[in-house]
Amino acid sequence: MKEGPDISLVAALIGDPARANMLTALMDGRALTASELAAQAGVGLPTASAHLSKLTDGQLICPRKQGRHKYFQLADAEVAAVLEALMGLAASRSVKRVRTGPRDAQLQEARVCYNHLAGQKGVQMYRSMTVRGLLVEAGEDVRLTERGRAFVADFGIDISALQEGRARLCRTCLDWSERRNHLAGSLGRAMLTRMEDLAWVRRDARSRAVLISPTGQAAFSAAFPLD
Incomplete structure (x- = not known):
């Protein structure tokens, strides 16, 4: 049946x-x-x-x-999350493309996943925010704390404007290359956009890779430390 x-x-x-x-x-x-x-x-x-x-x-x-x-x-973001999860499943089963190149390393460091930051840098941002109590996980859900709201506001993001939209503020997305969560939702999108505005990162026009400037590397590490 x-x-x-x-x-x-x-x-x-x-x-x-x-x-x-x-x-x-x-x-x-x-x-x-x-x-x-x-x-x-x-x-x-x-x-x-x-x-x-x-x-x-x-x-x-x-x-x-x-x-x-x-x-x-x-x-929608749900379709993107399913595709990202399938990529992770394929990678874990060693079902990969035969040809690799320089962009593969760039994609693993930082890339766009639908509209938010993924890869090593996306996972680092999410882990840093959870370890420092800016984000709190509750099962598969994640929410922004009051400390998190203050941090995001200082980062230059209008939380009130994000909450007026229909998209969910915070979502987790399982990263295919790191096998850990990164931050999705309207906040994840806004964080990536803000990094672009600050000239920390820029998108590679020929792939999903996000290229990080030397200044951006230092600023990102300072904003999202893991220690």
């Missing part, structure tokens, strides 16, 4: 190599065109369009029209 949601349908959508490459390409939070996603998947435009239609019908991505152009992005 079958019980619960049918995971085979979602698994089949993600399991196709071309669609998996498209979904991975959207993990940096950007909206991409069908042509851009076709290049990422290594397929022709008609084939890419068919794949995108299936992903849209499966509610894993959503289309957006801007002028004459049509863009696609991940449906």
Whole structure:
């Protein structure tokens, strides 16, 4: 007897190599065109369009029209979290790409996961904030403490504005390369944006890597110590 949601349908959508490459390409939070996603998947435009239609019908991505152009992005943070978890599962089972390169090390140090900071630096930020009592874990939930609110305000983030939005303030996301949590939610997104505003980090235009300046390395270590 079958019980619960049918995971085979979602698994089949993600399991196709071309669609998996498209979904991975959207993990940096950007909206991409069908042509851009076709290049990422290594397929022709008609084939890419068919794949995108299936992903849209499966509610894993959503289309957006801007002028004459049509863009696609991940449906929501929940889809991104599932993809990140699957990457971790694949890595733990040694199911990896054959070819590696310099960007692999950059991705493991710091990368964009949907719209927040992941990798070694993302895990360091989360661990530092929890050890210092700025964040408190309660099972799979995490919340910002009063000390945390003061820290975030000093960091230059308007918590009140974040709470007015529909997105959850704090969420955990299991990091695929570190196998530990990093911070997601609207606060995770705001923290990464603030680091970009401070010129600590910048996004690599050709990958999900987040590149950290020498000044940013020192400032990040001071703001999020582990000792």
